[in-house]
Amino acid sequence: MSSIDIRHIVFDIGKVLIHYDPNLPYSRIIPDEAEREWFFANVCTHDWNIEQDRGRSWEEAEALLIKDFPEREEQIRAFRKYWQEMVPHAYVETVSLLERLIAEGRDVTMLTNFASDTFREAQVLYPFLTLPRGVTVSGDVKLIKPDIAIYETHTRTFDLDPSATLFIDDSIPNVEAARLAGWHAVHFVDPEKLKADLAGYGIHP
Known part of the structure; x- marks a missing residue:
């Protein structure tokens, strides 16, 4: 088990929780x-x-x-x-992990590159996007990943301890930027790898 105490888990959305393909x-x-x-x-x-x-x-x-x-x-x-x-479907297994983490009482938020209006549509299409404690939407704050400033904004908005924060994103540059912001971060490939990554931090939803 990891000696790191993860108290905040931050999910990306596109290609982590919902599919996206123009x-x-x-x-x-x-x-x-x-x-x-x-x-x-x-x-x-x-x-x-x-x-x-x-x-x-x-x-x-x-x-x-x-x-x-x-x-x-x-x-x-x-x-x-x-x-x-x-955005035709959600990734059911990843969503299940998100829901179980929330049900366990863990502090879950989301950080996403998303236009403001389409994100609100996504929340209607996929109501599980309303379950976490909150979300930083790039279109709202006028910043986009991997700009370090958006991670700092999320940290301040949700009163996170960077050293106790774990970020999940499908983009390696976004993962690397999170680490530069002082967060822990894992590269999302599929739900099985995410389960293993979470287990590496002592998290077993």
């Missing part, structure tokens, strides 16, 4: 795979989308792209319009 609606909107890859590489890119996670409005985001790609307006607007199709 290709799901776009395989219908842009059936040609090569064209779809071009679209994500040049129009609705990851860097464009992350700015909505940082707090930029969808209206501004769409206008920026439509100015440069007017012929793609319908496809650009489809990103927000069909967002719910991108």
Whole structure:
């Protein structure tokens, strides 16, 4: 058993608790795979989308792209319009771990890169997202992982002891940033590895 006393557990959401894949609606909107890859590489890119996670409005985001790609307006607007199709299911085993940790009385919060409005939709789609003590949403605080400032904001907001905090995220840069913020952190790959990682800290939900 680990000698480290973990008193706070912080979950990421996308690809840890719920699935996320923009290709799901776009395989219908842009059936040609090569064209779809071009679209994500040049129009609705990851860097464009992350700015909505940082707090930029969808209206501004769409206008920026439509100015440069007017012929793609319908496809650009489809990103927000069909967002719910991108999050089709939860990861049942990980959610079960989350629920058991909460049922045990452990202090569980969430830290996520998410646009403000789509996160509220996600909470309606997946009510378990309302179970933890609270959440820091990047779109609300205008900061995104792996910026150390968002971890510090979460620490202050929820009065965490960094040395007693364990973070779970599917992104290695986000995990490394959490460690730089003084937290313990594990890289999420699948529920079985997470169980083993938790057990390494003496946590057996």
